[in-house]
Amino acid sequence: MKVSYFPGCTLKTKAKDLDEQARACAEILGVTLEEISNWQCCGGAFTTASDEIATKLSSVRALMEANKKGQPLLTVCSACHNVIKQTNVAMKENPDNFAFRANMNLAPDNYNGEAEVIHYLELLRDKVGYDKIKEKVVKPLEGLKVACYYGCLLLRPSKVMAMDDAENPTIMEDLVKALGGEPVYYAYKNECCGGYIALEDAESAMKKSQKISNNAKAQGADVIITACPLCMYNLKKHTKDVPVIYFTELLAKALGIKE
């Protein structure tokens, strides 16, 4: 299976390991990630205002390319996924306003949100299947207690993102189980880490990150997993007790790619 792949700015720089692990694991599972040509940064945040057009065009361009190839557009970074999926749904739901104006800017295409946008976790669950992943596991996690951290971007707004139940998601927990680990259940798994506030109010990000880590620790977690480089930064910078890794690192270990 081949899918179009939008890595995003951070997976080419500070989060190279997330990119490399995602590609390597996909190959083992029979999926090739074809990086789309000349992609541009998604901007990190979807602007909800209906009169914002230019800030969404890089996502529209990426969607058009995937659509031309007839492939789903896959992202690993939570922020890229959020921005691109929200943009795609806006293209579909506002053909006369947003989609019309975006197409005018990117002529001669006439794109109205036909592409399928999937996150890497959805690829694993829906296209590969957790049963198949279970068969490919060579080094099971042997009861490792994993706190799955979703944050905000993967799940909300839930009507648009539609990945899982936004208040009680299990897509990562089910993956951990398939890999032989033991997910721990804790209340803060879908609360915000502070995100970009880290830049101008580190204390605010610290308070939010510590609540998440302390809650995971209280439930007995050995490790916290995330899909988002900014969650990773905030949690690593402000907490010490529970290590934080990308979910792809656990996957790569279980599939025998990484020591």
Added chain:
Amino acid sequence: MEKSKENLIQDVVRRSGVNPRKCMKCGKCSGTCPAYDEMEYHPHQFVYMIETGDIEPLLKSKSIYKCLTCFACVDRCPRGVEPAKLIESIRLSVIREQGNNHLTPQMIPELIDEEMPQQALVTAFRKYTK
């Protein structure tokens, strides 16, 4: 109400796509907001003050830069009011004015460290700057 203020309120509401009059004032948005402690005006106050036309204090408040756009208020509102979209719309009214960018490239060297991901920078610029 003077004409320019009326137009501004209309702009804020239209751009957000939100109907603040749907609010039943249960306060769940503010109760669930992770940035509540850092805000002078809280999500339910944004909704109420826009509904009643009292928007000058919001335009001047630092609260518009404290919203994390985590959409907790949007998802958990029992009436589908979507307060985060109103906060974003107010912020856009401010930063779209010439010279009103909340973040400039000159400020960056002092704010970053070795480990900070590019994602933090692009997102902050998208949110704070035009």
